[in-house]
Amino acid sequence: MKQSVLKVEGMSCGHCVSAIEKALVQVGASGKVDLAGKKVAVDYDESKVSLGAIKAAIEDQGYDVV
Numbered sequence: 001m002k003q004s005v006l007k008v009e010g011m012s013c014g015h016c017v018s019a020i021e022k023a024l025v026q027v028g029a030s031g032k033v034d035l036a037g038k039k040v041a042v043d044y045d046e047s048k049v050s051l052g053a054i055k056a057a058i059e060d061q062g063y064d065v066v
Contacts, residue, residue: 004051006040008033009064016063023057 011020017033020040024031029044042054055065 001043002046004042004044004054006042006055006058007066008038008040008058009066011035011038011063019061020058020063023061024054027053027057029054029057 008020011017011033012035017035020033021031024040024042028049029042031040031042033040040058044051044054058065
């Protein structure tokens with residue numbers, strides 16, 4: 001398993017946390033959202049999902065990965 005921390009703009013509430021965590025599960029990853037820090041710590045298996053796919057899943061929910 002690999003872990004990456006992504007800076008994500010546009011998160012502001014519990015719904016944001018839920019939407020991002022659900023999107024991560026759908027692509028085969030898991031994550032912990034830090035609203036105050038505007039960060040998402042993501043755990044994933046590089047052989048199953050790429051970091052690019054994870055970023056795209058978050059961006060598909062309407063947030064900006066910077």
